[in-house]
Amino acid sequence: MQVGARARVLALSGRAGQTLVLDRFRAGKRLERRLLVGGTSPTLIELPVTEQDRGGFALTLWTVIDQQYVELARSVLVPWDNKELAVSFATFRDRLRPGSQERFTVQVKGPRGKDAAVGAAELLAYMYDRSLDAFAPHRPPAIAALYPSRAWPGTTRATLGAATSSWVPHEGFAPLPDAPLLQGDALKLLSGYGVGGPGVRRGGRGMMRLRMMDGAGAPQAG
Known part of the structure; x- marks a missing residue:
């Protein structure tokens, strides 16, 4: 625009x-x-x-x-086209001999023919070995990055949204009874603790004892 x-x-x-x-x-x-x-x-x-x-x-x-x-x-998007300068070579030689000297002339024009802005312009000229492009391409800095982009809105926050949980405070009411925890039958001698069987072991909550069932005596010879 x-x-x-x-x-x-x-x-x-x-x-x-x-x-x-x-x-x-x-x-x-x-x-x-x-x-x-x-x-x-x-x-x-x-x-x-x-x-x-x-x-x-x-x-x-x-x-x-x-x-x-x-x-x-x-x-x-509204461009900064009032900052654009047209840069061109008035004299240029693409072939030089080692040790020779050459003068290049650069012509700068203002945006859309407004040459009054050329007096405040600064020209930076440099040379580089183009054969090095085989290893990494030469990318000169983008001058347009010096002028900011302001096409972004402000931060808006809405009070409407989905609630993942809801808490209802209560005081003076009788607490609701907890539902019983139902578990299936399991053989206690074969626990999932790795070692298993009777004995004494230590865990994250202290010492746990596993005993054999009452009434089970030692085997006797017949």
């Missing part, structure tokens, strides 16, 4: 009388809020793009339907 243009936003609801909220953000800061009503407000909204919008802005459209918070966010 270029400066001077008008951004067109289509915002509507399928429910007549539904309230919609359209927010406009720049760098996370809200600039404008519009309240829309489904079936009554215009569905096509035009927003002018000014110089202050360079870096972009964001739009969020949200509503509450059937106790549910619904949000839609979109970013509008």
